[in-house]
Structures are given as C-alpha cells and as structure tokens.
Amino acid sequence: MHELSLAYEVIELAKREVFKNQVTTIFEMEIEVGDLSGVEAVAFLSALEMIAKSTLLEHTLFHIIRQPATGRCSTCNLEFEMKERMATCPSCHSFPYEISGGQEFRVTSIVAE
Numbered sequence: 001m002h003e004l005s006l007a008y009e010v011i012e013l014a015k016r017e018v019f020k021n022q023v024t025t026i027f028e029m030e031i032e033v034g035d036l037s038g039v040e041a042v043a044f045l046s047a048l049e050m051i052a053k054s055t056l057l058e059h060t061l062f063h064i065i066r067q068p069a070t071g072r073c074s075t076c077n078l079e080f081e082m083k084e085r086m087a088t089c090p091s092c093h094s095f096p097y098e099i100s101g102g103q104e105f106r107v108t109s110i111v112a113e
C-alpha cells in the first residue's frame, strides 16, 4: 500500500525534526496532497494516524491540505478543476492540453514545542 509507506516517511521526517530541534511534542502537522499526486488523501490520513499511535506523534493533529489541479480544455479552452488524472472537460468532454498544479506531496508546516 502506497499510502502506508508514505505515512511512514512523514512520521520519520517528523521524528528527525524533533531530534534536530530538541522539541518534545509535535502539536500539528500540515501536509499538502495534490489531487493528481497519486496519493489518496483519506487513506493517507488514516495510515498516518495508525502509525502515529505508538510514537511521539500520538497526539499530533494532522491536517491534509488537498491541492486541486486545473486543466485547460483542448477543444473549447475552458479551464476546469481536475479531481483525477483522466478528468475531461465538463462542457465538451475533451481532454485538457495543459494541466497545472495538483502534483504536490509535501509537509508544509510542523507546529512543535
């Protein structure tokens, strides 16, 4: 399961931050997940919470910030939000010729003490 191994990576990263910055508690973590990043946000969050349970991130609040992608239709030039890689134009059902955003997968902030 892809989401599970990513969740392990995020937890490891958080642990490294804890040791590096000599903090004891991580209150919040914010992670950006693009809609086209291939990461399923809900599955990722539950994997994260499951792994965090037996670690020092047990009480950490995880925020998943979803980043939508925008496609531009190759036929009618309409700009539309893409929730998945194969999304087509809502007006004429053509594929977009240009896609921007939605590829992010990164930890954007850690609130610790």
Ligand SMILES: [Zn+2]
Pocket: 073, 074, 075, 076, 077, 078, 089, 090, 091, 092, 093, 094
């Ligand atoms: Zn179109």
